[in-house]
Amino acid sequence: MDRRDFLNKGLVFAGVGLAIPILSLLSSCERTETMPVGDKLIELNLKDFPELLKVGGALKKNFDNLNSGYPIIIIRKSESEFLALSSRCTHQGCIVNLPVKPNETLDCPCHGSKFSSSDGSVIEDPTDGEKILPLQRFDTNFDSSNGILKIMLK
Ligand code: FES
Numbered sequence: 064m065d066r067r068d069f070l071n072k073g074l075v076f077a078g079v080g081l082a083i084p085i086l087s088l089l090s091s092c093e094r095t096e097t098m099p100v101g102d103k104l105i106e107l108n109l110k111d112f113p114e115l116l117k118v119g120g121a122l123k124k125n126f127d128n129l130n131s132g133y134p135i136i137i138i139r140k141s142e143s144e145f146l147a148l149s150s151r152c153t154h155q156g157c158i159v160n161l162p163v164k165p166n167e168t169l170d171c172p173c174h175g176s177k178f179s180s181s182d183g184s185v186i187e188d189p190t191d192g193e194k195i196l197p198l199q200r201f202d203t204n205f206d207s208s209n210g211i212l213k214i215m216l217k
Contacts (some may be wrong), residue, residue: 119165
């Protein structure tokens with residue numbers, strides 16, 4: 064290896080060594096830009112969602128690409144309490160159905176999982192002992208003075 068080769072290879076190694084930390088820094092910045100903290104908060108004015116005006120009412124709605132594009136299920140449990148769940152079935156990712164009637168289960172059309180409409184827990188597990196997880200649950204906050212429901216995504 065002559066001096067020129069040695070210098071060229073040294074520059075290549077130095078470039079790769081610098082490029083890796085710079086690329087990882089840039090990719091972490093990109094993640095921050097595509098999902099700022101503010102975008103994880105959903106605010107609904109209930110007057111725009113008549114399904115949720117009565118106790119027992121339920122709604123399944125997509126909010127752009129939040130929740131990885133899966134709709135969010137919102138159930139009114141009482142005058143002041145709401146339940147917000149991901150509709151993504153924890154078995155293999157199908158979208159679970161809303162309960163047919165208040166207090167009935169959230170059923171997955173793919174393999175028969177059933178989840179509780181009061182907390183998203185597993186009622187019926189179609190796997191052979193694999194044990195599926197409850198539906199992902201999101202915190203909610205309802206301000207009855209202005210009818211605004213806030214859902215905090217994780
Ligand atoms: S994906 Fe829901 S039961 Fe299999």
